[in-house]
Amino acid sequence: MNGIHDLGGMHGLGPVVREENEPVFREEWERHVFAVLNLTLAAGQYNVDELRHAIERMDPARYLQTSYYEHWLHAAEDLLDAKGVVTREELLRRAAEITQRSSAAASGTSHSQVSGAPSGSRAPGAGRLPSE
Amino acid sequence: MPALPRDQVRGAVRAGASARAEVPTAPIFKAGERVIARNIHPIGHTRLPRYVRGKHGIVQRHHGGFVFADTRAHGLGDQPQHLYSVRFEARELWGEGAIERNALYLDLWESYLEPEGSS
Numbered sequence: 001m002n003g004i005h006d007l008g009g010m011h012g013l014g015p016v017v018r019e020e021n022e023p024v025f026r027e028e029w030e031r032h033v034f035a036v037l038n039l040t041l042a043a044g045q046y047n048v049d050e051l052r053h054a055i056e057r058m059d060p061a062r063y064l065q066t067s068y069y070e071h072w073l074h075a076a077e078d079l080l081d082a083k084g085v086v087t088r089e090e091l092l093r094r095a096a097e098i099t100q101r102s103s104a105a106a107s108g109t110s111h112s113q114v115s116g117a118p119s120g121s122r123a124p125g126a127g128r129l130p131s132e
Numbered sequence: 133m134p135a136l137p138r139d140q141v142r143g144a145v146r147a148g149a150s151a152r153a154e155v156p157t158a159p160i161f162k163a164g165e166r167v168i169a170r171n172i173h174p175i176g177h178t179r180l181p182r183y184v185r186g187k188h189g190i191v192q193r194h195h196g197g198f199v200f201a202d203t204r205a206h207g208l209g210d211q212p213q214h215l216y217s218v219r220f221e222a223r224e225l226w227g228e229g230a231i232e233r234n235a236l237y238l239d240l241w242e243s244y245l246e247p248e249g250s251s
Contacts, residue, residue: 001175002182009183009226042144044135049205053177 001053004060030069037072046079054078153212155197159242161216165191166248169218169240177205180244188248189220192237200241214242 007013025031041048054075055063063071080086136144161167171186172178179201195217199210222234 001177002173006182008181038145042136042141044133047133047204049177049201050207052201053205056177 001056003056004058004063005056033069033073033076036076040076040080040085045083045085050079051075151198153197153199153210155212155214159194159214159216161191161194161214161242161245161247163191163193167191167216167218167245168248169220170244170246172244174202176202178202178244180240181238183225184220184238184240187220187224189218189224189238191245192217192219195239198241200243202241215239216242216245218245 025034037051040046041051046054051072052075055071057078058066058071058074066074077086077088077091081088081091136149167189169180169184169187169189172180173185193216195215197212198215200213203209203211216239217237218240220236220238222230222236223232225236
């Protein structure tokens, strides 16, 4: 498809900025996205070409404003929903649960630390409404 | 799609899984041959960049057979094809303002290419 991902030859995007000793993961949620992607690939839920195409189908404006791991997260959500592994409804429900428990923990009323919940910030793709 | 067997996980994580595959037919192109990247605009997945479509290049080498991303992305199977490294001059791609000695090498599947002079 002639999508936003095909940037070759486009002007105005600025220089490629290279960071010395760039960390593999900047945030804890990125580590989880990396694991989910690789495990679902190894489990045969989808292949790398389906993954790339799912990223290409992102909303163009959103594609340009989001990071590499957000692209991966979008693809995992999109493909697992399409294949009926994790539906959009299940994802939204789980994201709401985590948000609720995280805010409860933050206000000191929690009984346990939520494992797997991004500390402080929510994973950017989780809980997106289907219409977004 | 089959899951990766447990005993192959370690190897796949370390080295990646190979996309090489046997192609039943002989390669159409050979090194040194002039080709044109097809001017196609598929609505699905493709690994043929827009900026090279319709451009002339020279086959540098034949890589062998590889599973075809454009069909695999849509559940249409591996359908392996011959893959070639094709050299495109910078001026062919970007016009006379490009630096003369610059060139770009793209790995392209056989169905992305046609022989020069065929169209």
